Amino acid sequence: MRYETVTIKDIAKALGLSTSTVSRALRGGYEISDETKRIVLEYAEKINYRPNPIALSLKERRSYSIGVVVCEIANNFFSQAINGIESIAYNSGYHVIITQSNENHEREVLNVEHLASRSVDGLLISLSSESNDISYLKSLHDKGLPIVFFDRVSEEINTHKVIANNFQGGFEATEYLIKCGHKHIAHFTNAAHLSITRERLEGYKAALQKHSIPFNPDYVKYCNYSGQIQEELDAIVKDLLKLEKRPEAIFIAQDKISTSTLLAFKKLDPEYGSKIAISGFTNSRVADLFCPEITVVRQPAFEMGQLATQLLIQLIESKYPVTEFETKILNTQLMLKQLSTNT
Amino acid sequence: MRYETVTIKDIAKALGLSTSTVSRALRGGYEISDETKRIVLEYAEKINYRPNPIALSLKERRSYSIGVVVCEIANNFFSQAINGIESIAYNSGYHVIITQSNENHEREVLNVEHLASRSVDGLLISLSSESNDISYLKSLHDKGLPIVFFDRVSEEINTHKVIANNFQGGFEATEYLIKCGHKHIAHFTNAAHLSITRERLEGYKAALQKHSIPFNPDYVKYCNYSGQIQEELDAIVKDLLKLEKRPEAIFIAQDKISTSTLLAFKKLDPEYGSKIAISGFTNSRVADLFCPEITVVRQPAFEMGQLATQLLIQLIESKYPVTEFETKILNTQLMLKQLSTNT
DNA sequence: TTGAAAGCGCTAACAA
DNA sequence: TTGTTAGCGCTTTCAA
Numbered sequence: 001m002r003y004e005t006v007t008i009k010d011i012a013k014a015l016g017l018s019t020s021t022v023s024r025a026l027r028g029g030y031e032i033s034d035e036t037k038r039i040v041l042e043y044a045e046k047i048n049y050r051p052n053p054i055a056l057s058l059k060e061r062r063s064y065s066i067g068v069v070v071c072e073i074a075n076n077f078f079s080q081a082i083n084g085i086e087s088i089a090y091n092s093g094y095h096v097i098i099t100q101s102n103e104n105h106e107r108e109v110l111n112v113e114h115l116a117s118r119s120v121d122g123l124l125i126s127l128s129s130e131s132n133d134i135s136y137l138k139s140l141h142d143k144g145l146p147i148v149f150f151d152r153v154s155e156e157i158n159t160h161k162v163i164a165n166n167f168q169g170g171f172e173a174t175e176y177l178i179k180c181g182h183k184h185i186a187h188f189t190n191a192a193h194l195s196i197t198r199e200r201l202e203g204y205k206a207a208l209q210k211h212s213i214p215f216n217p218d219y220v221k222y223c224n225y226s227g228q229i230q231e232e233l234d235a236i237v238k239d240l241l242k243l244e245k246r247p248e249a250i251f252i253a254q255d256k257i258s259t260s261t262l263l264a265f266k267k268l269d270p271e272y273g274s275k276i277a278i279s280g281f282t283n284s285r286v287a288d289l290f291c292p293e294i295t296v297v298r299q300p301a302f303e304m305g306q307l308a309t310q311l312l313i314q315l316i317e318s319k320y321p322v323t324e325f326e327t328k329i330l331n332t333q334l335m336l337k338q339l340s341t342n343t
Numbered sequence: 344m345r346y347e348t349v350t351i352k353d354i355a356k357a358l359g360l361s362t363s364t365v366s367r368a369l370r371g372g373y374e375i376s377d378e379t380k381r382i383v384l385e386y387a388e389k390i391n392y393r394p395n396p397i398a399l400s401l402k403e404r405r406s407y408s409i410g411v412v413v414c415e416i417a418n419n420f421f422s423q424a425i426n427g428i429e430s431i432a433y434n435s436g437y438h439v440i441i442t443q444s445n446e447n448h449e450r451e452v453l454n455v456e457h458l459a460s461r462s463v464d465g466l467l468i469s470l471s472s473e474s475n476d477i478s479y480l481k482s483l484h485d486k487g488l489p490i491v492f493f494d495r496v497s498e499e500i501n502t503h504k505v506i507a508n509n510f511q512g513g514f515e516a517t518e519y520l521i522k523c524g525h526k527h528i529a530h531f532t533n534a535a536h537l538s539i540t541r542e543r544l545e546g547y548k549a550a551l552q553k554h555s556i557p558f559n560p561d562y563v564k565y566c567n568y569s570g571q572i573q574e575e576l577d578a579i580v581k582d583l584l585k586l587e588k589r590p591e592a593i594f595i596a597q598d599k600i601s602t603s604t605l606l607a608f609k610k611l612d613p614e615y616g617s618k619i620a621i622s623g624f625t626n627s628r629v630a631d632l633f634c635p636e637i638t639v640v641r642q643p644a645f646e647m648g649q650l651a652t653q654l655l656i657q658l659i660e661s662k663y664p665v666t667e668f669e670t671k672i673l674n675t676q677l678m679l680k681q682l683s684t685n686t
Numbered sequence: 687t688t689g690a691a692a693g694c695g696c697t698a699a700c701a702a
Numbered sequence: 703t704t705g706t707t708a709g710c711g712c713t714t715t716c717a718a
Contacts, residue, residue: 007712017688017689018690019713020688021688023713024713036688056713058397058694058712059713061694074423079417082416083417086443097441113393114438259628262629263628285602286629289609289632289633291634350695360704361705362695362696363696363697364705366698367703395694398694398695401711401712402710403696
């Protein structure tokens with residue numbers, strides 16, 4: 001025994017009742033006298049009785065908790081999404097268990113299996129950039145574990161999905177740069193196979209096409225670690241600097257890639273770096289403070305977390321197997337600068 | 344039943360053995376024939392058997408998991424500390440359950456009680472700024488729950504503590520500003536009663552005193568929500584702007600307070616804001632990118648997380664009640680700018 | 687209205 | 703070497 005806890009048995013013994021009577025009194029069963037109920041409740045209150053959720057989980061095969069897997073929590077998008085998740089979960093009586101994959105497939109699998117074995121009632125997941133093969137998830141899903149994808153989703157599993165309008169975000173961010181007069185626009189993005197990567201790239205391409213700017217594959221750079229490793233961006237920026245025609249602008253598809261890019265420029269060619277125009281996905285509060293400034297595409301992270309959680313709880317609490325699934329697409333927002341006199 | 348799981352019973356039935364034999368085979372007990380062991384292990388592997396940790400927790404009254412309570416995960420200091428925590432915990436066979444209090448006492452209590460009732464084997468906690476009364480923690484600690492404080496600690500509970508050298512950090516950050524030639528130096532900090540607030544304030548005062556600069560209480564501003572609420576800083580900056588003698592510099596004790604301050608200046612008086620010298624505690628990677636730049640005091644967050652976890656696991660696994668506790672103080676680092684030609 | 691007993695998955699003391 | 707049984711905390715038939 002690790003440390004003292006009051007159990008139903010203690011109450012039963014103290015009151016000269018059976019455990020089942022105490023149990024019924026505690027959960028307000030109707031087949032019990034008001035008097036007994038009162039006595040039990042009062043005593044339980046007095047000794048600060050708390051039911052043991054582990055025993056309940058074992059019995060009910062559920063835990064009133066939901067598992068969350070994201071690649072990293074030190075990311076404004078995910079931490080905001082998690083706040084959205086918690087806001088709904090707590091109000092619906094669920095606890096939230098947060099885990100991070102660090103963009104590592106193996107860690108993702110470990111996390112998911114741990115969550116599943118701990119009887120989470122459902123799973124919210126944004127895939128790691130290494131996760132090509134998600135058969136491990138599929139088999140859990142097939143066994144009946146409710147799963148809702150958000151942000152980085154997969155076609156391989158048929159369930160609810162909540163994503164930002166990545167195409168729109170990519171399109172607007174790119175078109176903004178075009179409207180600023182730029183024609184040579186690079187694109188730094190995540191690992192190639194991720195859903196968000198594809199969608200944002202499509203938006204980028206569509207904007208170029210609309211304005212009759214040729215697509216140049218040399219301008220597209222993939223980051224397998226989503227900007228978490230500075231060296232990755234240093235190498236990419238070096239590549240860029242070697243190009244015959246250096247771009248005048250970059251559309252960056254991810255928060256950390258943006259900041260790592262700025263840091264790389266600052267280190268490798270601050271002169272050029274201070275002139276280049278950048279637009280990018282980020283949910284940072286402080287992007288406004290950066291030099292150079294970046295024009296921000298913001299995702300409704302909090303709402304995405306909320307919505308994903310609502311859908312998940314719906315799945316969990318559904319009396320019948322759910323067979324109709326939807327993919328919710330929430331609009332991104334291009335944050336245009338206030339044209340103030342003092343910048 | 345939520346979803347299909349293989350149990351030891353299934354294996355026993357399939358193999359015509361008793362559950363205890365299977366159990367022993369699985370956990371490699373010596374009192375078992377190699378043959379039986381082989382058969383069981385092979386079959387378990389084949390059907391992908393996973394022991395049910397909930398049943399284990401119920402039986403052993405422990406869970407091989409540790410609970411973490413921080414005020415917010417969207418904070419570089421804490422997310423780095425959590426990475427340190429996870430690095431040690433995983434290697435020692437523990438899982439980590441992360442919760443956030445949002446600087447809210449009630450939420451902190453809920454989180455801790457949930458963690459405790461879920462049989463976490465120990466607790467790592469940095470107190471919320473609202474948490475004056477920690478008797479709820481004390482009673483858990485008295486019942487035998489191992490607790491290690493980090494960052495924001497309390498004297499009321501006698502246990503291991505891991506903190507940064509906040510005095511030193513405050514002293515160096517302030518003295519740096521003094522050496523830059525500033526004499527009127529404000530100090531923005533957290534809620535007054537937090538340990539980190541006291542310690543950093545002492546460092547600030549000591550630096551002033553060393554350089555014979557009088558301490559002006561009007562220059563010290565407390566943020567009860569640690570900069571998480573922009574309005575709080577807007578109000579403080581407004582106050583500052585009204586002062587007869589505006590400070591030329593500010594030492595800021597917290598990450599979010601720094602960024603919220605910069606945003607407030609940008610909004611309220613960008614002219615003045617761009618001239619003021621700022622030094623502050625932050626573990627952000629991107630502070631270098633800010634305009635104006637801030638001189639950074641960095642805490643060894645990752646190492647603090649690691650150390651706290653090592654101490655906690657030591658407590659958890661100790662065969663005897665531990666009565667000797669220590670407070671580890673890790674040095675902060677003042678990040679001086681490379682004097683480059685191009686800034 | 688209350689109690690006795692079984693069972694959730696697993697381990698371990700005791701028996702065989 | 704293997705099986706039987708009790709028990710972790712709780713709920714829930716079934717009996718009284």
